[in-house]
Each structure stands twice: as C-alpha cells, then as structure tokens.
Amino acid sequence: MLLDTYQAQGLLTVTLVNGQTSDAGVYAYRGDLVLKEGKLREGSTNTNDRNPPEALLIHSALVIENDKIKFISGLLEELNLLPLFVEKYKADFAEDCIALIYVENIGKGMQVVMEGVTFKLLPYKQGLVWNELLEELYIEKNDLKGQSAEDKVATAYREAKTYKPNTEVVSFEEAEKNTIVVIKEAAVGAI
Template structure:
C-alpha cells in the first residue's frame, strides 16, 4: 500500500491519521509529508528532521494512487520539489489545493499536467481554511470517522469551482513575497 511505502521510507511526519475509510479501497492520511528529507544523523542511519515538509497535509489514496492532496508549503519553489518526489503516484485527475506562505495572490496553476489551486496563507489551519473555502460547516462531518471526514472534504472539492484566475508557474513565481507563516506557541 502506498501509505505503508511512504511510512517505510520515513516520508510521513507527525502523522495524526493513517487509516482505511469505510468505503471501498480508499485510505486517508493527515499529518506532515516530507518533501526534503533530513540528513543522516548517525552511523545507524537515523535521520535528522526533514528540511522541508508539506504541513497539515490531507491525502486520499485509492488503488495506490493519490486522488486528493491538500496542505501547506512554505514557499512556491517547493511545488516542483513536491511534484518531482510524488508526481508518479498521482491518479489521473488528482485534485490538489495547496496553501502557500509566499505568494501574493491566489491562482490556479497548471504544472506538468496537473491543476493546482494555490492560496496564500500566513495564519490559520489548512483544514479549517479549506472547509471555509468549500462553504462547509462542522455539521457536514458529524458522525463520520476521521478518514470519512477527508472523503467528505474531497467530495466538496470535486464540486468546487475556483474563483481564482489561471497563471503559469513562472507568472506566479514573479509575484512571490517574503511572507512567512506566523507561528504561535510557548514563549
């Protein structure tokens, strides 16, 4: 199974959900997803933390192919890294909505045959932002298992008509900013 392969390769990081949904052969994952692996820490082969991750990722996998991807990346330049690392695992018609800290405007970008909806985000949680973007409410998830909640979100994304214009990757790259995601926590 694809998620098991990712786990064996230590590509799932800070996972909080990795389970089969109640319907058919669909698996869901929520957590961080490694984009650039950490260096080897010692002679036993243990790794240091990753250099880059897709934070707060939510994935759906069916027939060992990624059919839905959402998450947060720190900078637009990580999109090619992500596609290079995982693009072979994309299902035809994969749906992807990514939040990006350093873009000045939301846009749809076709990159290597896949349409990505890219939305600026410096504060907030990906799951909550995407629920709001889809016009969903907490009641839409009532009584669902954690994996089935990801499916419910995916079903909303399938009907979603992004209101953002289309740009090329290079056009959006020219509009990047120095914005960083705000982090909150203990001082």
C-alpha cells in the first residue's frame, strides 16, 4: 500500500490520520508529507536515520485509491517548493488527481498545470490549514459529525471534485511573478 511505502521511506511525519476510509480500498492521511529529506546523521548509514526534513507539505491531506493519489491538499511555505513536490510524487498521482495547495508567498489564487495535474493554488495567511480547506470547500462541522477521521478527509475529497475556483490557469513562470515577501511575526513565549 502506498501510505505504508511512504511510512517505510520516512516520508510521513506528524501523522494525525492514517487509515482506511469506510470505502474499501480507499485510504486517507493527514499530517506532514516530506518533500526533501534531511541529510543522514553524521556517521550513520541507515537511510532512515536523518536530520529533520528540509522541506515539507505541511498539514497535508491525502486520499489514496488503487495506490494512486486521488486528492492532495496542504501548505507550501514557498511556491518554489511546488516543482520539488511534483518531481518527488508525480509517479503516484492518479490521472484525475485533485490538488488544492495553500502557498504562503503568493498574493492571489491561481492554477498551474504540472505533470497533467491542475494545482489549484490558494494564498495562505494564517490559521489551521484543515479548517481553511473546509471553509474553502463550504464544508460545515455538522457535515462531518459522526464520521471517522479518515472519512472526513474523504468528504473533503468529494467536495473538492466540484470545486471550481474563479482563478486563471497560468504557467509556473507566470505564477512565480505573483509571489510576495512574507514577513512572519516573532512569537514570544512566557517570560
């Protein structure tokens, strides 16, 4: 199974959900998806003994069917991570893969086609990515009541199938022209 393969390769981290939905053969995942592994720890030859990942698809949500990614959502800190993500996972995309990706450093929504998948890119300001996704897809908390965590991801996927953003399809090069500088506020803890 694809998620087991990813787990064995150390590509899943901060896992919140990882299991079968109520539909046989359909699996859901929520957590961080590694885009670029950390370097091997000094002196280690074990490929899973690595420093923390260098790049992630943060707070991702995936639906896997027939060992193919049917749905993917998550947060990229920078648009330039999208080609890295596509290169790493393109062999696992279903032909009809639906991708809704939040990106911190874009100023407006847009769509980019890469490897046959239309990535619907959404600007991200702050908040929980999962909650932002549910709001974007007009899914109310009551719509998810009584569902397993895996079925909640499947519900998001079903709603994403009909999601049609009012944004233009642009080349990746054109998308790069719409990046912005993100200034993060320093967090202050207890004194």
